[in-house]
Amino acid sequence: MADGICNKVAIIGMGCSKFGERWDARPEDLIIEAFEEALQDAAIDKKQIEAAWFGVFYDEQNTGKSAYPLSQYLRLPNIPVTRVENLCATGTEALRGAAYAVAAGACDIALAMGCEKLKDTGFGGLPERTKGTFEDLYQPSFTPPGAFAQLGAAYAAKHAIAMDDLKRAMAHVSWKSHQNGALNEKAHLQKKLSMEQILEAPMVAYPLGVFDCCGVSDGAACAIVTRPEIAKTLCDGPFVTIKSMQLALSNGTEMGHQSWDGASTITTRKAAQRAYKEAGISDPKAEISLTEVHDCFSITELVLMEDLFLSAEGMAYKDILDGRYDADGSMPCQIDGGLKCFGHPIGASGLRMTYEVYLQLLGRAGARQLQSPTLGMTHNLGGIPNRNVAAISIFGLNE
Amino acid sequence: MADFGILGFGAYLPQKRISRKSIFDAIGWINASLKPFAKGARAYANWDEDPITMGVAAAQACLAHAPQEVEAQTLCFASTTAPFLDRQNAGIIAAALDLPKQTHCYDFSGSQRAALSALIVASQNPKTRLLLTAAEQTPIRAASTMEILCGDAAAALLIGEGKPLAKLHGTKTIYADFVDHYRTANAKTDYVLEERWYRDEGLVKFAPQAILPLLEEAGIEAAQIAHFIAPVANPALARHIAAAVNIKPTALADSLFDTCGYAGAAHALLMLVQVLEKAKAGDWILATAFGQGCEAILLQATDAITDIAKHKTEKQGAITHTLQDQLAQGIIENNYTKFLAASGRLDIDWGMRAERDNRTAQSVAYAKSRALYGFIGGICSACQTPQFPKSHYCVNPECGALDTQTDYSFARRLARVKSFTEDWLAFTRDPPLIYGNLSFEGGGNIFMEMTGCETGEIAIGDLVAMQFRIKDIDTVRDFKRYFWKAVPVRIGKVEKETGKERTKSKGGGHG
Known part of the structure; x- marks a missing residue:
């Protein structure tokens, strides 16, 4: 029986570029920005990196295919570099590849890099993509907000919540993230919004208004990982270790079987159960200090609070309105501003979330610093509610 | 010897209607002579409807109404506006109806009387049962007479030997290369000459040449005709x-001017369907069609028509509407630019999302044609779970059996809305794009586009039916691809005006 990855991998350095509409930057610029920060943070030489994983989603308008761009940009010494892509979990997948490699002893030090350059399409929102030659012929021509908006009406119906009440809770999700993002100089959007501004925003996809949607931006983030015994020789003080990395993918049940209620994400629930077990967490509500979840849309974050078993069924909207997930709540969510304020450069997001948890655990989050966090969780939901990949990672300090 | 005649009938009218006053208000400054026609409403196909989709819907209604479980051996599609000049349109319709591979399919075109021509040809080969579906989406120019007079619609008949609802007693045809209007292969719209020429030298001279000998041979007096079908654009x-x-x-059948408009090659059948819906046993019905001559057919309603007086049949769970229902259930549009946009007559900046390349992988479309056209999924023989698309492993998480699925049709099944959105960001030629997860009654689930619904109308738990529609248009390669979409089932709802907005207080629905 596998015993998982808990405490087998240490993160010794991380970097994150400024996120935003980086009209002047190419992927190379973003990657170097994140990489140099991580390299200095880890205080190692580039030549000590023995393998790398590179997360890119939209290769067509980003770096192109393969892992070659990362090797070229960083002038890596012909080491193995692997490109990974798994929808919005792409950045986390890069970290998972690097973490598993060092845990397995295949190499001592590995790099995980995620990058996305979304703002070269000429229009707002995510670029169009094919769903597959057969799927394109029958699946709806949906957009991400439209696909996630489905959760709104279904959740309201399932729990008999008036849409006005749900909309207020959704608005609070965005309001809270903007409050947090305003303190983060690396965030794309650093402006606070009022509840009225959010509630009265133009409709994008019912029931989502403009401010229920996360931004679209460019960015890169990375991590340098090793095994704890090596980390002890490289780090002066405490360092961050991985407690859990779990992934769950849809198998067609949501889209093709009536057992799914349309108001939750099956994969998140499966991944969460496994992640808590791997990390040895029996009471996530009490043990986890902070979360960075996939707040692509406000309704997603709301539903995820239940899927992660942090709020009781049908109670997330009340917990949100009660401020439980605010910066001064019992379990802050998106303390860095989240996708809402960072935008969602897909390949980078998972590592950007990890970056914030990493800073918080080490007490380096500046104005956003929470008091003595012990465990932080990141969550990505790639795809759409009825066909997706959920990735959950839990981090803490070395023991 | 079995009687030959009409064994079933059905019609399809697009839900969208534009008030002719709205048309005239927009174009009256150009052509003031159209003012007398600025009344009632005309039906028009939305962007995702065309003669093929309308033809499918009419054929479905026909098959659902047919009192006997009979299978057509041939399928004829009659239209002068079929989307493809060289790709069998009837073949697409047959695929959508999931007819047997051996069905003989063919297209009839070239004249406004194409549909009656097909019926007459079929009568010469009475042993072969014909499903005849006719549809028209007359191409029109702004401010033309055709724009205000025409309507888009489809009608279908099942014809053959058996116990006909209306028995065929004779046919007559004359031809004349009489040009009152024409549309060449290179033209987008008709060239129409003055009405007096059409009326005085055409209609009133051709009609007696076909009708009088037909009545004489049948031994019927003109006064005995209870329903006279004379399909012309101007009902006067x-x-x-x-x-x-x-x-x-008084025997003149309703021209359907008030609620539909003239549906070209489909209009004779459309009027015939309306007559059959109200005909009484023994009624004599004379149907004509004009176009470079005249066709005339003589029918007599039989006792069998009494048996299906109630046409609102529910068959295999699907709800079919009579033409009378459909005439009454339109959505009246008063926005002339939406009417223009629906048929692509307005050069609209749809934004960059409309640049998406919709190239169709034809090999995939062919390999999956029963799924895409026939809407055939699978049902697991181990756990009885219907599923779309059909797959090797059963989708039921409690089952997962391998290669246990047999064919299962979703085309005529109703479903309930499990989740939905109205998406203002997605590209559609009729924003917002509405889509959601649907649960079929009897099992099965699909993520699907919805159509024929207004903003603010859909709620969780609503009942929807399946309709064959245009899924995407490939503007680069001038190709359309088709799939099924969900349309709301409006039982007992009446004609209504557009413009309703979703209120902020509207909840998740009534699931």
């Missing part, structure tokens, strides 16, 4: 035709 002309053959004006 029908009275001239009736007078020319001594048929009483």
Whole structure:
């Protein structure tokens, strides 16, 4: 029986570029920005990196295919570099590849890099993509907000919540993230919004208004990982270790079987159960200090609070309105501003979330610093509610 | 010897209607002579409808209404506006109806009387049962007479030997290369000459040549005709035709001007369907069609028509509407630019999302054609779970059996809305794009586009039916691809105006 990855991998350095509409930057610029920060943070030489994983989603308008761009940009010494892509979990997948490699002893030090350059399409929102030659012929021509908006009406119906009440809770999700993002100089959007501004925003996809949607931006983030015994020789003080990395993918049940209620994400629930077990967490509500979840849309974050078993069924909207997930709540969510304020450069997001948890655990989050966090969780939901990949990672300090 | 005649009938009218006043208000400054026609409403196909989709819907209604479980051996599609000149349109319709591979499919075109021509040809080969579906989406120019008079619609008949609802007693045809209007292969719209030429030298002279010998051979007096079908764009002309053959004006069948408009090659069948919906046993029905001559057929309603007086049949769970229901259930549009946009007559900046390349992988479309056209999924023989698309492993998480699925049709099944959105960001030619997860009654689930619904109308738990529609248009390669979409089932709802907005207080629905 596998015993998982808990405490087998240490993160010794991380970097994150400024996120935003980086009209002047190419992927190379973003990657170097994140990489140099991580390299200095880890205080190692580039030549000590023995393998790398590179997360890119939209290769067509980003770096192109393969892992070659990362090797070229960083002038890596012909080491193995692997490109990974798994929808919005792409950045986390890069970290998972690097973490598993060092845990397995295949190499001592590995790099995980995620990058996305979304703002070269000429229009707002995510670029169009094919769903597959057969799927394109029958699946709806949906957009991400439209696909996630489905959760709104279904959740309201399932729990008999008036849409006005749900909309207020959704608005609070965005309001809270903007409050947090305003303190983060690396965030794309650093402006606070009022509840009225959010509630009265133009409709994008019912029931989502403009401010229920996360931004679209460019960015890169990375991590340098090793095994704890090596980390002890490289780090002066405490360092961050991985407690859990779990992934769950849809198998067609949501889209093709009536057992799914349309108001939750099956994969998140499966991944969460496994992640808590791997990390040895029996009471996530009490043990986890902070979360960075996939707040692509406000309704997603709301539903995820239940899927992660942090709020009781049908109670997330009340917990949100009660401020439980605010910066001064019992379990802050998106303390860095989240996708809402960072935008969602897909390949980078998972590592950007990890970056914030990493800073918080080490007490380096500046104005956003929470008091003595012990465990932080990141969550990505790639795809759409009825066909997706959920990735959950839990981090803490070395023991 | 079995009687030959009409074994079933059905019609399809697009839900969208534009008030003719709205048309005239927009174009009256150009052509003030159209003012007398600025009343009632005309039906028009939305962007995702065309003669093929309308033809499918009419054929479905026909098959659902047919009192006997009969299978057509041939399928004829009659239209002068079929989307493809060289790709069998009837073949697409047959695929959508999931007819047997051996079905003989063919297209009839070239004249406004194409549909009746097909019926007459079928009568010469009575042993072969024909499903005849006719549809028209007349191409029109702004401010033309055709724009205000025409309507898009489809009608279908099942014809053959058996116990007909209306028995065929004779047919007559004359041809004449009489040009009152024409549309060349290179033209986008018709070239139409003055009405007096059409009426005085065409209609009133051709009609007696076909009708009088037909009645004489059948031994029927004109006065015995209970329903005279004279399909013409301007209904006022029908009275001239009736007078020319001594048929009483009261026998003239409703031209459907008020609620539909003239549906070209489909109009004779459309009017015939309306007549059959109300005909009584023994009624004599004379149907004509004009176009470079005249076709005339003589029918008599039989006792069998009494048996299906109630046409609102529910068959295999699907709800079919009578033409009368559909005439009453339109959505009246008063926005002329939406009417223009629906048929692509307005050059709209749809934004960059509309640049998406919709190239179709034809090998995939062919390999999956029963799924895409027939809407055939699978049902697991181990756990009885219907599923779409059909797959090797069963989708039921409690089952997962391998290669246990047999064919299962979703085309005529109703579903309930599990989740939905109205997406203002997605590209559609009729924003917002509405789509959601649907749960079929009897099992099965699909993520699907919805159509024929207004903003603010859909709620969780709503009942929807499946309709064959245009899924995407490939503007680069001038190709359309089709799939099924969900349309709301409006039982007992009446004609309504557009413009309703979703209120902020509207909840998740009534699931």
